[in-house]
Amino acid sequence: METVSTVGLKGLEGYRIQAEVQIRAGLPSMVIVGLPDKSIKESRERILTVLRDAESSITTQKIVVNLSPSEQKKNSTLLDFAIAVGILKESHLIKKELDPNAAFLGALSLDGSLLGTDDLLPTILAAKSLGIKKLYLPYDPNIPLELMEELELVFFKNLFHAIAYFNGKNTNLEISPKKAKIMNSTFAWQNDFSHIFGQEQAKRALEIAAAGEHNVLLTGPPGCGKSILAEAFPTILPPLSKESLLEVMSLYQLAGEKHAIPCTPPFRSPHHSSSSTSLIGGGSFPKPGEISLSHKGVLFLDEMAEFPKKTLEMLRQPMESGKVTISRVQSKVTYPSSFILIGATNPCPCGYLGSIHYYCTCSPRQIKNYQNKISGPVHDRLDIFLHLHSMKLDQVNRKSETSESIRRRVQLAREKQYNRYQMVWTNGKVPIEKLLRTSPLSQEQERRLLSLSIKLHWSNRVQLKIIRLARTISDLENQHRISDESIDEAIQLRSGSWFEGIGVKK
């Protein structure tokens, strides 16, 4: 019996698969066992057609393939290559001993070409985290070779080249592609904070949100600049690290999309009519949804109150845990989904509640119903509430700071956080006990927060969110401890909440 290694995927996580092949005398046939799905069952025909071209005698015997671990359902055509190599080894058409630390990935076409699939990049990364050192695979220009230095990748055009390579016939059969310069590519944003006049308070709040990865709700009358501010928000986020970029690219590949601008954090703005499956992920062949495509970036929900309440409720678990688990009858997949949520909405159906220029014509009941569309638990998970007013564009200072200079401050604050937590954690996402251990509040600060929380009926989550926000503000000011002023500003940023501020009280 011959065994060849390959890798399967569950969400973004991988597991080793051993393709065990046995060829026996018997009626000509080929069976694949080990819970293959329909696509793998069909690979039988592809593999047999190609092998018949390589050596016709193989297909006149009984071939049994077991995909171990046999209890795990398998569903990727990338296993074709390993199965084919297993059969070739078992029939001594490949004589060379294979490296036990190497794995094979690739789908076969009828002419023997090796092809990549949507799950090729995530499978390569999963193989790397499983400790596999070498991969034999088809060349795909979407693989960011520059970021894969620790892994030895050997590319083949087709199965016949692979057979010749392993039999030492011609050593130039593997493809050696050029490495693209991905990490050095520059930002290419159309928006910039300097194009937005005035709104200094909103810009400061968004800078804090970017520095500590805090969620924001922007409210205000029509045309006051909610959407333009949110759309410019990713320009003040620091570029993605190498690990984050690979993770983001993998999620995009799984969803069958391309991450448009390399290195920049993703920005997704699904329409409020999007289905909950497209937002959260899933489907009969599970795919990452918008919340996973915003991983390490921004999920912008424009007209947030117009989203179906049920869909917004589904954000509760991913917003807390940074990942989403989708259960299907026979399988369960988990995708990462750690994003900064920016919501934008009018405060009431007519849009002018709290406006300094127009009267609101809505009844208290209408306002309450409208605001209730964003339920208490979702509201509780937001950190910063900003109520915007329209500016008199001729009166505001038109010389605004550029996104680049804000981004530099955000980057410095991020580095402070990463150093303090010794992990790539921000104040918005770090486990709270770690934050409190590294930045304890003074007794006086604790007493003050406690008395305010009793007075203003803050939930425990809200109290902790204020501490997280205050920590970020102090980081931006380069302060070692959480200062009293940063707590004041954090309370201020939280106080625009519908439940405490401009809205109708519950």
Ligand SMILES: Nc1ncnc2c1ncn2[C@@H]1O[C@H](COP(=O)(O)OP(=O)(O)OP(=O)(O)O)[C@@H](O)[C@H]1O
């Ligand atoms: N401070 C500003 N500086 C420059 N342009 C602005 C500013 N505020 C608004 N605008 C411009 O005004 C227009 C309306 O802004 P925007 O779409 O952001 O409003 P909105 O608050 O999202 O409105 P709605 O509630 O209707 O969605 C846009 O074309 C935007 O470019």
Ligand SMILES: [Mg+2]
């Ligand atoms: Mg808008």
